[in-house]
Amino acid sequence: MVANAIAAQAKCKGNCMVIDFGTALTFTTISEEGEILGVAIAPGLRTAIKSLAGDTAQLPHVKLETPPSVLGKNTVHAIQSGVIVGFTGLVEHIIVQTEKTLNSNITVIATGGLSASIAEQTNKIHRLEKNLTLDGLKIIGEICFG
Template sequence: MLLAIDIGNTNIVFGAFDSSVCLNNWRIQTDPLKTADEYEVLFRSLLTAGKICRTDIEKIILSSVVPALVHPFEEMLTNVFEEATIAIVSPNIYNKLPIKILNPTQIGTDLVANAVSAFQKFGTNTMVIDFGTALTFTTIGDKAQILGVAIAPGLRTAVGALAGKTAQLPQIHLTPPPSVLGENTVHAIQAGIVYGFTGLVDSIIERTQSELNQKLTIVATGGLSSVIAPLTKNIKIIEPMLTLEGLVQINSFL
């Protein structure tokens, strides 16, 4: 059994896989100040509740965009899964992957995992849009290369910045409001963020396709993909587990 772990800036997502089948998955809040011992308590309790036996985990693959958590996680995973081998996604392994990464030190390992999974599922000329802490657009060209990435603030990041810099604007739940003409504060923020980001997403997709003179397969993932994707003109595919599935694919090439 394989345990795939993706440490993001906002959440840590991990899942237990038997071959390519996800048996269970979990999402916890990222806290760089937590110790290895604290994460160990969380992992042990969640695995037990999810009926995953720790001794069945033979391999672990870890992706992290939070450098401060890599060492605590290595320590924690060694304690919890004493017999498992641990692989960490880094530029050192990119030459083993089925896609080419033109600037390996300048791309997050989560985006590489997304790209590997999307390439395996949909082939070349594919764009992955990840609705996470950052909103990222990763494009795979016709020669299986990651051609480039566009990055914007994520939706929750934008709402947090708005609430943090204004005295009277609250944190809100991100859902489409009844109208783009917000009649109260909550609907006004929802209109600006949800519909505004919908336009941003469609604009980046269309500009990328125009620059490449190529129609792309558009794949959305990340926590808020299900909110924005149905509102866009271009997104038809949502893959919530894309990053973890990409880590499983990467593990198969190591």
């Protein structure tokens, strides 16, 4: 999260948020001065899918892709709708609540393996940065080791 925050602060002017779509879904909010203002953590998309399939007798593992409709007509589409549409709502709500808390708009950067799955569903995510963590580690390395 720290490497992501450092890279995001270097790429953005003003307050920003990094949403990392990994095993956990993390929301890290950074001030324009580079201070981590706070973090929210939710289960990741794959974690949610694995939980449904692993903890229920009748629900299968499904590929995470956008279903044809929010109204699933079969089990696979119903799960995809619940996860893709549901997590899009979660992401949007956390962004809106963060902006209300800060009384400021924020630039939102998404990273992580499944970031594109949600980013294509909303206009609240402004940038996709596949290598954000590596970019942050590079900045840290340059600061520490020249």
